[in-house]
Amino acid sequence: MEFIRSFESELLKLKGNIVILISILGGxxxxxxxxxxxxxxxxHINLTxxxxxxxxxxxxxxRAFVGFLIPIGVILICTLITQIEYKNNNWKQxxxxxxxxxxxxxxxxxxxxxxxxxVFILLNVGILVEGILPCLIVDGKMPVxxxxxxxxxxxxxxxxxxxxxxxxxQYLLSLYYKNFMIAxxxxxTVYVGSMPGIKLGSIGYLSPYSYVLNYxxxxxxAQHYWMALGxxxxxxxxxxxxxxxxxxxx
Amino acid sequence: xxxxxxxxxxxxxxxxxxxxxxxxxxxxxxxSIFGFLGKNGAGKTTTLKLILGLLKIQKGEVSIFGxxxxxxxxxxxxxIGSLIESPxxxxxxxxxDNLLILQKIYQCPKQRIDEVLEIVGLAEVGKKKVQQFSLxxxxxxxxxxxxxxxxxxxxxxxPTNGLDPNGIIExxxxxxxxxxxxxxxxxxxxxxxxxxxxxxSHLAIINDGKLVFQGSFDALKLKQKELSTIKIETNDLTxxxxxxxxxxxxxxxxxxxxxIKSIEPQRLSQVIKTLFDKGLxxxxxxxxxxxxxxxxxxxxxx
Ligand SMILES: Nc1ncnc2c1ncn2[C@@H]1O[C@H](COP(=O)(O)OP(=O)(O)OP(=O)(O)O)[C@@H](O)[C@H]1O
Ligand SMILES: [Mg+2]
Numbered sequence: 001m002e003f004i005r006s007f008e009s010e011l012l013k014l015k016g017n018i019v020i021l022i023s024i025l026g027g028x029x030x031x032x033x034x035x036x037x038x039x040x041x042x043x044h045i046n047l048t049x050x051x052x053x054x055x056x057x058x059x060x061x062x063r064a065f066v067g068f069l070i071p072i073g074v075i076l077i078c079t080l081i082t083q084i085e086y087k088n089n090n091w092k093q094x095x096x097x098x099x100x101x102x103x104x105x106x107x108x109x110x111x112x113x114x115x116x117x118x119v120f121i122l123l124n125v126g127i128l129v130e131g132i133l134p135c136l137i138v139d140g141k142m143p144v145x146x147x148x149x150x151x152x153x154x155x156x157x158x159x160x161x162x163x164x165x166x167x168x169x170q171y172l173l174s175l176y177y178k179n180f181m182i183a184x185x186x187x188x189t190v191y192v193g194s195m196p197g198i199k200l201g202s203i204g205y206l207s208p209y210s211y212v213l214n215y216x217x218x219x220x221x222a223q224h225y226w227m228a229l230g231x232x233x234x235x236x237x238x239x240x241x242x243x244x245x246x247x248x249x250x
Numbered sequence: 251x252x253x254x255x256x257x258x259x260x261x262x263x264x265x266x267x268x269x270x271x272x273x274x275x276x277x278x279x280x281x282s283i284f285g286f287l288g289k290n291g292a293g294k295t296t297t298l299k300l301i302l303g304l305l306k307i308q309k310g311e312v313s314i315f316g317x318x319x320x321x322x323x324x325x326x327x328x329x330i331g332s333l334i335e336s337p338x339x340x341x342x343x344x345x346x347d348n349l350l351i352l353q354k355i356y357q358c359p360k361q362r363i364d365e366v367l368e369i370v371g372l373a374e375v376g377k378k379k380v381q382q383f384s385l386x387x388x389x390x391x392x393x394x395x396x397x398x399x400x401x402x403x404x405x406x407x408x409p410t411n412g413l414d415p416n417g418i419i420e421x422x423x424x425x426x427x428x429x430x431x432x433x434x435x436x437x438x439x440x441x442x443x444x445x446x447x448x449x450x451s452h453l454a455i456i457n458d459g460k461l462v463f464q465g466s467f468d469a470l471k472l473k474q475k476e477l478s479t480i481k482i483e484t485n486d487l488t489x490x491x492x493x494x495x496x497x498x499x500x501x502x503x504x505x506x507x508x509x510i511k512s513i514e515p516q517r518l519s520q521v522i523k524t525l526f527d528k529g530l531x532x533x534x535x536x537x538x539x540x541x542x543x544x545x546x547x548x549x550x551x552x
Contacts, residue, residue, distance in 0.1 A: 009354045016342050084340065093338035093395065096302050097355045098327040247306040250299075250334075 006099055006107035019080040019115065026073045027119040030061050031126015035133055044134035045143050054131060054148050058155055061127050066159045067216030071166060071209055073119060075187040078170035079180045081112050086178050092250025101244045109171060109236075116167060120156050127152065161225050162215050165208035168235030175243055208235070252316070254280045254403055254435040255301060260310035262296055270296055272459040274310070278437055278452070283429050285446045285453035285467075286439040289550050292456045294439040295335050298407050302332055314403065328356070331396035332405040337388040338395070341381030345372050345391050348380060349398060356399035363398075369424065370394040371417075385412040393421065397428070404428070404436045410445065422449050443546040457550040470542070478512045478539040485531040493528060497521055512537065 014020055034057075038044060045053045085091045094104060128147070135143045169190075174183035191209045198204040198213050205211070211228045214220050255278040262271040270293050278284045288294050299305040301312050303319050312319055314326050339348050349363045367373045370390040375383070380391060389412045396404055404425075410418045426449050428434050440446045447467070454464040463470065484490045487503055494501040499510045499521070513521075518535070525532055540548070 005354050005357070009351045012347060012351045012354070013340055013343070015347060088339050088341055089336050090338045090340065092299075092304050092334050093352075095304055096327055096330065096332050096334075097352065098324045099355060100324065249304045 002099065002103050003106060006103050007110055010107045010111045013084050014081075014111070017080070017084065019077055022076055022080070023073070023115050023119050024122065026069055026076075027122025028126055029069065030065055030123065031129050034061065034126070035130045038130055038134045039137065042134075042138055044138050045131055045145060046135050046139045046141070051145060053145055054127075055151060057127055057131055058152060061123060061130075062155060062159050063216050063218075065123050066162060066212045070119075070159075070163050070212060071187075071191045074116065074163065074166045074170050075184055075191075077112050077115050077119075078167070078174045079183045079187075081108065081115075082171075082174040082183075083180050086180070089250065095249040102240070105175075105240055105243050108175075112167065112171065116163065117160070120160055124152055124156060158225060159215065162211040162220070162228050164232035165211055165228050165235065168232040168239065169208040172235055172239035172242065175239055176246070252280050253277050253313075254282070254315065255437065256313050257297075257301065258311040258313075260297065260300060260307070260312065262293075262300060262305065262308055270459055271300075274456070274459075274461055276454055276461070277464065278435060281429070281433045281435055282452045283425065283436045283438065283450045285443075285450035286437055286456070287441065287443055287446075287453060287546065287550075288439075288456035289441050292441075292550070293459055294441075294456060295407055297456070298332075298334055298405055298437070298439065302330070302334065302405065303327075304334065328399070329402040330405060331399065331401035331403070332407075333392045333396045333409055334405070334407045337392035339380045339388060339391055341379065343380060344377045345380055345383075345394075346376040348391065349394065352395060352398055358399040362400070366394040366398050369397065371420070386414060386417055389413055390417070400432070402434060404434055404438075406436065406438045408439055408441070410440075418445070422446075425449060443542055447542060455546065455549050462549045470545075474540060474542060474545055475512060477545060478537065479509045480512055480518065481534070481536045481538055482508045482510070482525075482532065483534040484508070484525065485533075489528065490525060490530055493524055493530075494521065497524075509538075512539075 045057075050056070085094060095101075131143055131147070135141060170183060170187055173186055174180065177183055190207055194204075194207040194209040194213055197207055198210045198217065204214075205224070205227060208231060211220070211224060211231075214224065255276060257274055257276045260271055260274040260276075261269060263269040274293075274297060276286075276297070286294055286297070296305065300307055301314070301319075303323060307320075315329065317326060319326055340351070343351075345367060346363060349366060353360060353363055364373070364376075367376045370393050372387065372390055372394065375387065380388065383391065389409070393406070393409055396406065406425075410421055413421060425436055425438070429436055438446055438450070450467055452464075452466050453470060455462050463473070482490065482494075483506070487506070487508060490508055491501045491503065494508065494510060497517075497520075499513070501508045501510050503509075522532060522535060
């Protein structure tokens with residue numbers, strides 16, 4: 001109950017906030033760009049007899065999305081959500097409301113978690129639009145290849161799991177440092193640094209950003225999903241611990 | 251005596267600096283309007299933050315409503331409204347939405363939002379984005395936020411910062427009303443005694459990390475009386491001093507005049523009569539009362 005109230009108040013804080021706009025734009029960017037390209041080429045999926053055409057589209061979208069948009073997106077979402085409190089000294093107000101620290105921590109985390117899920121849903125919307133819209137416009141009918149919703153669902157969950165270490169890492173940074181330049185700067189540095197870093201074999205996986213980059217490079221194995229999950233849990237527990245024990249709360 | 255807020259030997263030190271607070275033992279009586287005074291950087295905000303749990307307590311104890319904050323944090327915070335240092339608000343939201351966020355958490359009646367906007371004089375601009383507010387309007391909103399859930403204890407850190415003279419009087423009247431109507435205990439910090447002396451019943455003065463005065467406002471006035479002096483001018487300072495000493499007074503000569511501690515009128519008249527009887531001429535006898543502001547400045551001088 002306390003959590004629901006807290007979460008509700010967190011959602012209220014997002015009203016008219018730029019983070020909503022960024023999430024929508026980020027989520028739809030690929031869909032719009034790819035659809036536009038397909039329309040321009042007047043090439044639609046009814047022209048191919050490749051029965052895995054939907055899987056191919058998903059692969060194209062998800063690789064670009066997870067490899068490039070999501071790292072930037074998560075950095076922005078985490079930073080903007082915590083900056084809502086930092087900007088006008090709101091932490092001290094929040095920390096004098098009758099809420100457990102754990103509730104505050106979870107409500108904020110849930111907010112950014114839900115926003116990230118929302119962005120992933122928009123990714124799927126973009127995929128469907130790229131597949132369906134050109135068929136309707138150019139061909140005048142729906143795609144002939146059945147849409148593999150199950151595949152999309154499982155594929156999206158997998159991508160989301162690979163994103164979790166980034167969420168954990170950025171939430172920790174932006175919760176701990178008032179100055180958003182630290183969260184953004186460190187985040188971008190680690191992200192860019194991980195690009196050559198992932199070539200280092202198993203130690204390449206030390207970076208929270210390595211999982212999405214390896215997905216882009218298509219070198220992800222089943223074991224990496226478990227590692228990403230474990231990585232996230234460690235970061236999550238660590239940031240909770242740091243948050244609760246912070247000496248100065250506003 | 252029940253205290254609403256009590257601290258025991260509260261000390262604090264920011265890393266790598268010399269101790270800021272040394273053994274602060276505040277006693278805020280239930281139902282009082284308690285002034286917390288000190289000059290800039292004296293540690294008022296730090297003390298209030300320690301009481302509210304915004305800073306980790308390094309040494310000492312804090313109890314609110316007779317309970318320890320660390321053990322009963324949630325229950326205690328439900329009954330406290332606070333405004334610490336600069337105003338807190340969500341700039342991209344309206345004043346109404348700002349209050350709505352807190353109404354959700356405190357679970358107070360929704361109509362309180364309109365009541366509070368009315369009380370702090372923001373009813374007309376309740377829908378305007380707060381980032382477009384003037385400083386005084388932001389301050390008013392912050393006071394409104396502190397009042398929203400009708401707390402038993404209000405902790406206001408320089409609440410009249412940025413308010414115009416009318417606003418200051420308005421808030422002062424409002425706080426006095428709340429205090430007398432609901433028995434709300436109010437802790438109000440300031441660096442100006444004159445700003446709050448008209449409303450406080452008790453006060454504490456902090457200087458250099460230590461309490462230099464704590465008690466009722468009447469006790470401060472008594473102290474003021476003790477510190478006030480009588481100035482006597484005569485033709486023979488040495489002889490006059492001898493006579494005054496015989497009366498058990500401790501005369502001090504400063505620039506051709508004698509100063510003694512203030513005494514009752516009857517005794518003073520006796521003293522003067524004796525001076526005349528011994529053949530001295532008395533040119534002037536004048537009472538010198540130290541005004542509260544000067545006294546405050548003296549107390550907070552190192
Ligand atoms: N987070 C901090 N880290 C280090 N020093 C701090 C911190 N916060 C406050 N101080 C120092 O502690 C001292 C007291 O600050 P505080 O804000 O408690 O004073 P104050 O009595 O509220 O002053 P004012 O009347 O200006 O509001 C100052 O010297 C300040 O520099
Ligand atoms: Mg202060």
